[in-house]
Amino acid sequence: MKRRDFIQLSSMGFGALATSGLLMMGNSVSAAQLLEPGIDAAAKKILADTALNAALAKGATYTDVRIGRYLNQSLFTREKNVQGISNSESFGVGIRVIANGTWGFSATSNVTPDGIKACAETAVAIAKANSKLQIEPVQLAPVKGHGEVTWDTPIKKNAFEVPVKEKIDLLLKANDAALENGAAFVNSALFMINEQKYFASTDGSYIDSNIHRLWPTFNVTAVDKASGGFRTRQALSTPMGMGYEYLDGLAKDKVMNPAGFNSYSDSYDMVEDAKYSAIQAKEKITAKSVTPGKYDLVLDPDHLGLTIHESVGHPLELDRVLGYEANYAGTSFATLDKWKSGDFKYGSDKVNIFADKIQPNSLGNTGYDDEGVKCKEWDLIKDGVLVNYQAIRDQVSILGENESNGCAFADSWSSVQFQRMANVSLKPGTDKLSPAEMIKNVEKGIYILGRGSYSIDQQRYNFQFGGTVFYEIKDGKIEGMLEDVAYQSNTQEFWNSCTQICDKDDYRFMGTFFDGKGQPSQSSAVSHGSSTTRFDGVNVINTGRNI
């Protein structure tokens, strides 16, 4: 029996989302409980020291412990109805050790001195058992202890403190805006996360982090029953490492795009976007079907983020390059020999791509990663040349370095931390350039906004991406909407066709809340910053079919 069958067995009586994850995702609680404080830092330090001492006594040479309280609230509506309100809390401890040069990990929800001691001992026992199959001992890059420090996401408004009714009212108001403008159906949702993580290690760090993320989204459907046609249009919001202030929809954060409606930067007007969505979903049903061929693509940041994620973020994860993900996500075309050559042209000279976990408002923004490394920014591609990867403490020695990039992450106290994607972003162009000015010089092109269908091979060469809305560009002008558009390219060819990048005034984030990796699969949240960017002569196919 597959897990999905088991979930079906256990799914009755719960909201769909409450059971879409694993059994251990947490307990359903009330909204008020999400505001109750967890145990204080002093108590957590005592518990963490219990783990560190217990592992040391059993022979561990390194130990880290994460005491995690993970709070989630998710709201779902459909047209005029509330479909579900889910509040969950998950609390426990994960302990990772090195013994006999081998990793061992164990986790428990029994957050008592006895429970933690037993868990630490199990982690050491697992490390020792696995060491028999170890080929090379773990080499851990050094980290200087940070002492007792704290880090909080700099939010202005805690989303958990906003009454559920107020949040539901916003979703229903967005639904109304869509319905009033011709949508047949609309589903909207708001996801909120608060990770209260206490990290301690034998390096001498005691890091108390309080991390917030949220994601408002919807999907609007227009139907033409007479023709049997239907089209959907997703929200152009993006998940952010922010508080509820992201939903303020401030005028200063609205950007009138060349297609004549607003895109959003540091705050989002959900009701306004819902209105655009209904109008555009209807327009999509009768929009002109694209003629396949080569086009110059002008990609909005809310679309380009996913292309960066798939064609740069993933192939430059060192564990993939080394083969650790071979049985699942795959390996990478960006092999070590290409990096060592020092002249591998990943993209054109315009392309400068950096990784970080420190950009304000981004999903990756955090003070320290899940192995106690202070987060930073570093270059992956400089002037088009591949210069580095994303690597963590037990990997950087392979690159001849002795400092981790600080991108280890675990999605729960019960999951072991491993290398996850940092924010991976494209640097804005240095010359003054707006999207409208960029389009003026395009003879035959397509302007693409929003994420759509996306697929890429297991080594990240060949990809095909769709989008949310497409506009035809002819002789420097936007002519109207297109449908059935997808572009197919090869990663290196595509990034080498990059000819122009708008300036920093157009720099915005696109993010993903549920990036999957590993077996058993873990999800992480990551942002990608970019400005509107032009790629020349990209192959566009027509995806329309008759059945």
Added chain:
Amino acid sequence: MAILTQEEAKKIIDKVLSYAKADETEVSVYGGRTGNIRYARNTVNTSGESNEIQLSITSVFGKKSGSSSINELDDASLKKAVERSEEIAQLAPENPEYMPMLGSQNYTNTKTFIQASDNIDPDYRAQLAEDSIKPCAANDLVAAGYLEDFSGFVARGNSKGLFEYNTSTSVDFSITVRTEDGTGSGYAIRDFNDVNLLSSKDVTTIAMQKAQASKNAQAIEPGKYTVILEPTAAGDLMGLLTRGFDARSADEGRSFLSKKGGGTRMGEKLFDERVNITSDPANLLIPSAPWDSDGYPQQAQTWVENGVVKNMYYSRYWAEKQGVDSIGRPGGVIIAGGDESLADMIKSTERGVLVTRFWYIRAVDPQTLLYTGLTRDGTFYIENGKIKFPVKNFRFNESPIIMLNNIESLGQQQRVGGDLIPAMKIRDFTFTSLSDAV
């Protein structure tokens, strides 16, 4: 002890129901052991085991419902959880689509639990990994594999008298074998309720053969080809079709099963007449839950007969609204096959492509069920009844609806992700570009 007996589970559920004050109350208790071992680069990376138990309560007042869940089963915790669930329900908005809880039902036991799978321990997992890694290392091949095993139970009861209890086990094993120079890659995957049916060595042997045979693949032009899809590859695409048989979406005009002018395509011949799709929770190869997601007993069903759409899923709410019987989504589907072996299918092919599996499949157009994705881990060119040479991977853009109208032949079935899927020979399958990925 993560697996409660039926009696233990019933006792706890009855106790919770005795504390309840809501109009309707439902209690689920479920738990089990999940274990795994993961290896790559011919060495074990992670292995673990966890035991969990969780009890969940849903309380309903009128059309307002709320839930709470806990991991502790002592009386005080149970009482507190009931109070919390009722408090959340009182604060919840009304759900106009709420359907009253079902009363007692008759369920037929299905053979979802196998003792041998429940007996899996860390030594078994280590041995499984060793049996897979050793032959690869001895042949200059690199193994990356993953086993996940599960043994658990679920029980549910409500204030209307419904009670159900089921235990189940599962093993899911997959293995990727690559040549040391990275020019060849092979894959195999199996899932069972009964671990005795799994030999990691045999499954690894298939992946090893594919890795060696796929070295130095040649490029051939993308275009329309006759393809032979191994059951894993066919299952990757068929699941996308069979999971889309939702009547509500069809009635609402937003499904490939929506009819032009309104209504659904029930009764229409949408596929080749050799297409027969059924489900049966008692099938011994793919036993599944004895109840559907609404709580009704899961029955054997015919979804497609001789190419004609015979049934769709109807939730209780939608069934009532449409004046029909509710039909739940099945645990696993059975696509009828034939007697031909894969070798027979290759032998009768003049020119075609053999596909081991697909990867990164994403919806392109829900209207036509068009999907894109790529071949992976063993793609071969067939000419005059023989495998000629390995070919570079392709990207496809294809709809399972179009595929099921282009059937050349259907071969023997295999269990794939809880479904029974035949090998399929399909003409005019659309490959749109080449990939250098191995």
